[in-house]
Amino acid sequence: xxxxxxxxxxxxxxxxxxxxxxxxxxxxxxxxxxxxxxxxxxxxxxxxxxxxxxxxxxxxxxxxxxxxxxxxxxxxxxxxxxxxxxxxxxxxxxxxxxxxxxxxxxxxxxxxxxxxxxxxxxxxxxxxxxxxxxxxxxxxxxxxxxxxxxxxxxxxxxxxxxxxxxxxxxxxxxxxxxxxxxxxxxxxxxxxxxxxxxxxxxxxxxxxxxxxxxxxxxxxxxxxxxxxxxxxxxxxxxxxxxxxxxxxxxxxxxxxxxxxxxxxxxxxxxxxxxxxxxxxxxxxxxxxxxxxxxxx
Numbered sequence: 001x002x003x004x005x006x007x008x009x010x011x012x013x014x015x016x017x018x019x020x021x022x023x024x025x026x027x028x029x030x031x032x033x034x035x036x037x038x039x040x041x042x043x044x045x046x047x048x049x050x051x052x053x054x055x056x057x058x059x060x061x062x063x064x065x066x067x068x069x070x071x072x073x074x075x076x077x078x079x080x081x082x083x084x085x086x087x088x089x090x091x092x093x094x095x096x097x098x099x100x101x102x103x104x105x106x107x108x109x110x111x112x113x114x115x116x117x118x119x120x121x122x123x124x125x126x127x128x129x130x131x132x133x134x135x136x137x138x139x140x141x142x143x144x145x146x147x148x149x150x151x152x153x154x155x156x157x158x159x160x161x162x163x164x165x166x167x168x169x170x171x172x173x174x175x176x177x178x179x180x181x182x183x184x185x186x187x188x189x190x191x192x193x194x195x196x197x198x199x200x201x202x203x204x205x206x207x208x209x210x211x212x213x214x215x216x217x218x219x220x221x222x223x224x225x226x227x228x229x230x231x232x233x234x235x236x237x238x239x240x241x242x243x244x245x246x247x248x249x250x251x252x253x254x255x256x257x258x259x260x261x262x263x264x265x266x267x268x269x270x271x272x273x274x275x276x277x278x279x280x281x282x283x284x285x286x287x288x289x290x291x292x293x294x295x296x
Contacts, residue, residue, distance in 0.1 A: 002101040014050035018088035027229035029087040036197040037078040052088030095121035110296040136287035138266040148286030165256040168212035170199040176239040221249030231266040
């Protein structure tokens with residue numbers, strides 16, 4: 001049985017249990033994550049007695065005005081949320097049931113699903129497009145992981161090492177992201193409000209880290225926010241400073257993250273990318289390609 005529940009009807013304790021039990025170890029479906037990126041503006045599909053769940057984030061994601069029941073909502077991916085579900089103990093037939101139980105009156109539906117969903121499970125008239133993601137197994141020892149790097153990447157890291165990985169506060173991470181990424185990505189003030197809320201929510205749930213990378217002499221090279229659930233650490237909001245671009249700050253940052261979080265059962269999720277140059281850079285670390293679908 002699949003039930004459509006409005007935001008206020010959802011039992012978040014049982015909802016979060018389903019997300020925590022999902023084998024992908026992705027954090028995007030937790031209620032605290034959704035409340036940060038689309039506060040009060042998501043409903044959900046619940047399978048059986050919270051065996052599995054699927055969030056339905058609604059547009060527009062206004063932080064000032066409440067959702068109007070008179071409007072025809074759009075179901076869309078909220079900011080900083082790569083994969084939206086379903087999460088939990090999924091059974092055959094669950095994915096088609098998502099589309100058979102959507103609320104009536106939707107203006108549009110465009111949502112990325114988790115990496116375990118295959119196109120054959122998505123019924124017509126919905127269409128799918130394949131998105132790029134890379135995931136690196138951090139179980140081997142660090143030297144073994146490094147042997148999987150592209151030789152040019154190893155050379156750059158040797159040339160510009162050492163660097164120092166330190167904790168950072170949320171404001172530094174968001175300020176760097178706003179300065180370097182915001183103009184190129186067309187982000188607005190509401191996106192950075194959302195970023196701050198998400199970082200604080202993750203830190204409050206012991207589910208994320210803010211880092212800065214400095215040179216030996218204390219110069220800032222890169223920053224990033226890295227959500228972490230059950231050993232899957234996600235490369236969210238990474239930024240190089242101007243000096244970092246000159247000194248391979250992003251390569252050094254990711255290398256240090258791998259060193260810091262290496263361990264049995266751990267993974268680094270690169271969080272993309274469909275941009276060819278970025279995808280090529282990520283591939284130099286030797287990760288596995290794990291694509292996912294966007295459905296509309």
